[in-house]
Structures are given as C-alpha cells and as structure tokens.
Amino acid sequence: MRFCRDNETVVTVIVGKQTISQSAPVAAVPPGSTERDLRLDLFRGVALWLIFLDHIPQNVVNWFTIRNYGFSDATEIFIFISGYTAAFVYGRAMRERGIVIASARVLRRAWQIYVAHIFLFTIFMAEIAYVAATFDNPLYAEEMNILNFLKQPDVTIFQALLLKFKPVNMDVLPLYIVLLLFFPPMLWVLLRQPAFALAGSALVYVLAWNFDWNLPAYPNGVWFFNPFAWQLLFVFGAWCALGGAQRLSGLLRSRIVLSVAVAYLIFAFAITLTWYVEPLARFVPGWLSAWMYPIDKTNLDVLRFAHFLALAAVTVRFVPRDWPALRSPFLAPAIRCGQHSLEIFCLGVFLAFAGQFIISEWSGGPLIQVIISVIGILIMIAVANLISWYKRMEGRGPTARVKPPDADLAGGDV
Amino acid sequence: MRLAAAVLATLAPLAAGLTALAAAAPPEQCEVPQSLLDTGTDLSRVQNAYKTNHRIAITVIGSGSSGLNGPDGAHAAYPARLEDVLKQQLPGAVIKVIAHVQSKETTAAMVTAMDKILADDKPTLVIWQAGTVDALDGVEPDDFRDSLNSGMEKIQAAGADVILVNMQFSPHTESMLNISAYADVMRAIAEQHGAPLFDRLAIMHYWSDNGAFDLYAATKKYDMARRVHNCIGWALASQIVNAAHLDATRIQTTQ
Numbered sequence: 001m002r003f004c005r006d007n008e009t010v011v012t013v014i015v016g017k018q019t020i021s022q023s024a025p026v027a028a029v030p031p032g033s034t035e036r037d038l039r040l041d042l043f044r045g046v047a048l049w050l051i052f053l054d055h056i057p058q059n060v061v062n063w064f065t066i067r068n069y070g071f072s073d074a075t076e077i078f079i080f081i082s083g084y085t086a087a088f089v090y091g092r093a094m095r096e097r098g099i100v101i102a103s104a105r106v107l108r109r110a111w112q113i114y115v116a117h118i119f120l121f122t123i124f125m126a127e128i129a130y131v132a133a134t135f136d137n138p139l140y141a142e143e144m145n146i147l148n149f150l151k152q153p154d155v156t157i158f159q160a161l162l163l164k165f166k167p168v169n170m171d172v173l174p175l176y177i178v179l180l181l182f183f184p185p186m187l188w189v190l191l192r193q194p195a196f197a198l199a200g201s202a203l204v205y206v207l208a209w210n211f212d213w214n215l216p217a218y219p220n221g222v223w224f225f226n227p228f229a230w231q232l233l234f235v236f237g238a239w240c241a242l243g244g245a246q247r248l249s250g251l252l253r254s255r256i257v258l259s260v261a262v263a264y265l266i267f268a269f270a271i272t273l274t275w276y277v278e279p280l281a282r283f284v285p286g287w288l289s290a291w292m293y294p295i296d297k298t299n300l301d302v303l304r305f306a307h308f309l310a311l312a313a314v315t316v317r318f319v320p321r322d323w324p325a326l327r328s329p330f331l332a333p334a335i336r337c338g339q340h341s342l343e344i345f346c347l348g349v350f351l352a353f354a355g356q357f358i359i360s361e362w363s364g365g366p367l368i369q370v371i372i373s374v375i376g377i378l379i380m381i382a383v384a385n386l387i388s389w390y391k392r393m394e395g396r397g398p399t400a401r402v403k404p405p406d407a408d409l410a411g412g413d414v
Numbered sequence: 415m416r417l418a419a420a421v422l423a424t425l426a427p428l429a430a431g432l433t434a435l436a437a438a439a440p441p442e443q444c445e446v447p448q449s450l451l452d453t454g455t456d457l458s459r460v461q462n463a464y465k466t467n468h469r470i471a472i473t474v475i476g477s478g479s480s481g482l483n484g485p486d487g488a489h490a491a492y493p494a495r496l497e498d499v500l501k502q503q504l505p506g507a508v509i510k511v512i513a514h515v516q517s518k519e520t521t522a523a524m525v526t527a528m529d530k531i532l533a534d535d536k537p538t539l540v541i542w543q544a545g546t547v548d549a550l551d552g553v554e555p556d557d558f559r560d561s562l563n564s565g566m567e568k569i570q571a572a573g574a575d576v577i578l579v580n581m582q583f584s585p586h587t588e589s590m591l592n593i594s595a596y597a598d599v600m601r602a603i604a605e606q607h608g609a610p611l612f613d614r615l616a617i618m619h620y621w622s623d624n625g626a627f628d629l630y631a632a633t634k635k636y637d638m639a640r641r642v643h644n645c646i647g648w649a650l651a652s653q654i655v656n657a658a659h660l661d662a663t664r665i666q667t668t669q
Contacts, residue, residue, distance in 0.1 A: 057588040139639035142478030143584040168592040221552040279454040356589040
C-alpha cells in the first residue's frame with residue numbers, strides 16, 4: 001500500500017491493482033484507507049436500529065430517533081452509506097476484475113435483496129391474513145378496508161413481485177434494488193469522470209422534480225421513495241467513497257462550513273419542535289412555512305438532503321476515522337449490525353412487524369413498547385454477532401485477513 | 415325566616431346552575447389533556463356568529479369514520495353527539511350540525527362535492543374529516559395536499575371557519591396503513607390556513623394509552639364505538655368552545 005502526497009490538489013490515484021491511494025494536503029493520511037472505515041459500520045448500524053424503532057408506529061421510544069430532531073432521518077444515513085460501501089467494494093472489483101464481473105456481482109446483490117424483500121412480503125401477508133380472520137370492530141369499519149386486497153390475491157401477489165405493491169415500511173429495499181440495477185454503468189462513469197457522474201446524478205434529481213418522474217405503484221400512486229430523487233444520495237455516497245471525501249476534506253475543515261452546518265441543524269431542530277409542540281407553530285412566519293412546506297420525503301426534499309449534509313459534516317468533524325472509541329466494546333454492537341446490513345435490515349423489518357403484532361394483541365402500553373424496542377435491538381445485535389461468528393468460522397469474514405475481499409464480502413457487507 | 419328565604423332565593427339559581435354544569439360535564443372516560451386540543455388558532459367567525467346572532471351552523475364533511483353503522487348509528491356518531499353537547503353548553507343558542515358522511519370518499523371527491531354543500535348549508539364552521547380513505551387508496555401525498563389546499567380555500571372563501579379532523583388511531587391496521595405521511599400533510603395544511611387541527615389520532619391514542627378505551631379489542635358490538643364517538647363529540651365541542659372563546663362570550667352575554 002502506498003500513499004501519494006500532493007500539496008496543491010487532492011488526488012486519487014490507482015496504484016497497481018490493489019489500492020486507491022488517497023492524500024490530503026494538510027492532515028495526515030488516514031491509516032489504512034483500504035481497511036473498513038468503522039464509522040460507516042457504526043452509523044449504518046445505528047441507522048438500522050433507528051429504522052427498526054421508527055417502523056413500530058407510535059412507539060414511545062421513537063422520541064429518541066433523529067427524525068424528531070431535524071428534517072432528515074435514518075433512511076438518508078442508510079442510503080448514503082450503502083452508496084459509499086457499494087462504490088468501495090464494487091469499485092475495487094471493477095478495477096481489478098473488469099466491468100463484467102463487477103456488474104455481475106452488483107446484480108447478484110440486487111437479486112439477493114429482491115429475494116429478501118419477497119420473503120418479508122410473505123410474512124406481511126401472513127400477518128394481514130391473520131388480522132383479517134380474527135379482528136373485527138365496528139369502530140374501524142372503514143380502516144378494515146385495507147384488508148380488501150386479500151380478496152384478489154392473484155393481482156396483489158403479482159404486483160408485489162413486480163415491486164409495485166409495497167406494504168407499509170417495505171419501501172426501502174425496492175429502492176435499494178433499483179439503485180443497484182442502475183449502479184454498474186454509474187460506477188463505470190464514477191471511476192472515470194467522478195465529477196461528471198455526480199453532475200449527471202444531480203441533473204436526474206432536478207429533472208425528476210421538474211417533470212414529476214417516479215415509478216408507478218399499485219393500487220395507485222407512485223413509489224414512496226422516488227428512485228430518481230434518492231439516487232442522488234446513493235451516488236453522492238459512492239462519489240465520496242471514490243475520492244470525493246478527500247476532495248471535500250478541506251471544505252469540511254473550514255470553520256465557516258462548520259458554523260453554517262451547526263446553524264442549519266439548530267434551525268431544523270427549532271422547526272421540528274413546532275411540529276410537536278403545537279403552540280410554538282405560531283412563531284414560524286407565514287412566508288417561511290409557505291416556502292418551506294411541504295418537506296417532501298418521497299422526492300428527497302432539498303431541505304432533507306441539506307440536513308443530512310450538515311449532519312454528516314458535523315459528524316465527520318467530531319468523529320475522526322481513527323477515533324479510539326470505535327474499537328471500544330460499547331460501540332461494537334452497533335458496528336456489528338452495520339457490517340451485516342442487509343440481514344439486519346430485514347430482521348429489523350420483521351421484528352417491527354412482530355413487535356407491532358405483539359403490541360396489538362396484548363394492548364401495549366408504553367412499558368411494553370419500551371420492552372419490545374429493547375428486545376428487538378438485542379436480537380439484532382445477537383444475530384449480527386452470530387453472522388460474524390459464522391463468517392469467521394468460514395474464514396471469510398471482514399476480520400479475516402487471509403483472503404482478499406471477494407464476492408462474498410461484497411455480497412455480505414454492502 | 416325571611417333570611418332563610420333570601421338565602422334560598424340566592425342559592426336556587428346557583429344550584430340550578432350547578433346541576434346544569436353537572437349535566438354539561440363529559441363522562442370521565444372522555445378526558446383529554448388541554449394541550450391536545452389547544453392549537454393556538456382562533457375560530458373568529460364562529461365567535462362572531464355566536465356573539466351577534468347566537469347561531470352556529472356546523473357542517474361536517476367526512477368519510478366512513480365520521481359515521482357509525484348499527485342501530486341509530488347516525489345519532490350515536492360524533493357529529494350528532496357534538497350537536498347535543500354544544501346545545502347543552504351554549505344554552506339559548508341555535509346550534510345546527512349537518513353531517514355529509516360518505517364512506518370510501520377520497521379528499522379529492524369531497525372537494526368536488528363541497529361547492530354544493532357550502533352553498534346549501536351556509537355553515538359558520540366546517541369540520542372536515544379526511545385522510546383515511548386517501549391512505550387506504552394510496553393517493554399520492556402531493557395530490558392529497560393539493561386537494562386539501564383547494565378545499566380549505568373554498569371553505570374559507572365561503573366565509574366559514576374550518577377544523578381539520580385527522581384519522582382514527584387504529585392499532586390493528588397501523589402497521590398496514592401508512593397514515594403518518596397523510597397526518598403530517600394535514601397538520602401542515604391546517605397550520606398554513608390558520609385552522610385548528612382536531613388531532614383525533616393523538617387523542618384516541620391518549621385514550622388507548624391511559625386505558626379509557628381498549629382499542630385493541632375485537633368485538634362485533636357497537637357499545638365501544640358509540641362511546642368513542644360520544645367522547646369525540648365532547649372533545650370537539652371543547653375545542654370549538656375554546657378556539658372561538660365562547661366561554662368568555664357566554665359570560666358576557668348572560669351578565
């Protein structure tokens with residue numbers, strides 16, 4: 001492994017087959033830039049927990065999740081880091097093995113996610129069918145119409161296989177699948193002309209906003225996470241992984257950027273507060289509301305994107321790559337979860353279903369909600385450890401140093 | 415003897431007032447924290463109408479969850495309960511509640527039907543319940559927002575105040591129905607138009623949490639549904655009286 005220093009510009013150089021060398025003009029070169037950046041695992045792990053918590057509706061523990069303190073939420077973190085790791089792993093594969101092999105790996109990954117999604121859908125169907133068979137209350141005559149789709153399973157299941165029918169909280173994986181399907185050509189451009197690729201991605205985002213591009217959903221409407229909009233975050237993550245982060249490092253160290261980011265986070269927090277403390281809403285001037293609302297999640301509102309950027313800027317500033325705490329046992333559980341994100345994400349969706357089911361069968365009060373949240377996260381940690389153990393036994397886990405990163409690492413860890 | 419009579423004479427109206435108050439108190443089950451009802455917005459048109467001619471005409475526009483099936487459902491549903499409660503609380507005033515409840519009606523359809531309703535009823539206040547059917551049908555939140563917006567404009571242009579009522583808290587369908595996106599839109603729209611939001615979702619959730627109602631229970635009977643609607647009627651009345659400052663007005667007019 002070699003590092004290339006350049007005092008004027010920050011460059012990314014491909015050295016041999018193995019390594020991207022990185023340099024920063026001022027700061028010391030991060031140690032082992034081809035090693036896993038544990039911060040990514042940490043924040044993805046935390047994002048997975050938050051997504052799990054947010055997926056249990058009306059859960060009291062939700063008050064701790066970041067969506068209540070600003071515009072963006074765990075989804076942004078998850079998609080950004082997924083883009084980052086996808087570029088990191090498949091970018092190397094594309095340089096070393098060529099576009100065909102790398103694309104095949106990306107597509108195989110998309111297929112795995114598709115299978116996982118359909119598995120979750122089956123569990124969802126089982127839950128709905130059970131509720132339809134056992135629950136009745138005239139107070140909810142209208143709401144129970146949601147079960148109508150059971151009357152035509154031929155259509156519903158077919159639409160689910162086409163990713164058009166997506167039950168609540170099952171929108172993230174289809175987004176991920178579509179993002180991966182279009183990733184090979186994007187990665188190809190990113191490796192050659194990163195700025196051009198990022199500009200293209202931004203252009204698609206703008207066009208999607210202007211022309212209302214989105215994919216159709218069933219029974220009507222469009223995808224909850226618009227892939228044409230959310231791809232920006234994914235590609236931005238990929239761009240950062242392929243040298244963009246170094247290019248931004250000077251900017252990230254500037255005091256002005258930090259102040260702007262902090263100011264924006266405070267502003268977003270203040271606005272979010274007015275959503276929950278109704279009487280405060282009157283302090284938000286009318287022109288601001290008119291300009292600001294709606295803050296659109298479907299199309300990744302610019303305010304959300306900016307909030308994520310501000311959050312990331314502040315985080316990167318205070319959590320350096322070699323932060324000692326990253327090796328501490330307290331953060332290990334979150335890091336473990338982040339390292340097996342697909343498995344843990346699916347598990348989280350399932351646990352949220354199961355938790356919700358238990359709450360509704362047992363009339364859950366706040367105490368049960370807390371217990372279910374804690375147990376859910378403990379199960380996620382336990383399973384993540386189990387997977388790590390299994391991979392270690394198989395001799396191909398992220399801690400194994402014997403083999404070079406192979407398709408399984410790519411498959412298992414993006 | 416004369417003293418006693420005098421005391422009695424002064425006490426009698428007081429006692430009568432007290433019994434009236436007792437009659438006007440909601441069932442304990444219906445208790446709602448003031449913070450859930452106070453939205454910091456005024457219903458000035460309702461206040462004016464009450465002050466000047468002691469008359470409040472209320473139109474309820476809603477989908478299935480604004481009505482009840484079963485025996486005498488129309489009278490047990492919250493629009494009728496609201497009318498009864500307001501009549502008790504504002505004696506001497508002419509209170510009229512007309513309900514236009516159409517099950518499976520989306521917000522866009524309500525807006526289309528709204529012109530005629532507003533022209534016919536000439537309401538002082540429109541209570542607009544929406545969102546559930548849109549969430550069920552998966553109407554795009556953007557389209558939902560546009561419909562709400564144009565409906566709010568129509569109502570306010572017709573010279574009426576408006577209260578938006580969001581969805582019911584329905585624990586069994588919660589994980590299947592993404593209502594939060596629609597609830598967020600309703601909150602924002604209410605705010606933009608300076609209208610109170612009747613946060614039925616939060617209120618019913620509160621009742622569920624504090625054990626007032628077991629909303630998780632499966633039943634074919636109508637009792638609980640009727641009691642819930644009764645409490646919604648009470649809570650709505652309380653929000654209207656507060657937001658239109660009818661308490662203060664009533665004291666002034668009776669003095």
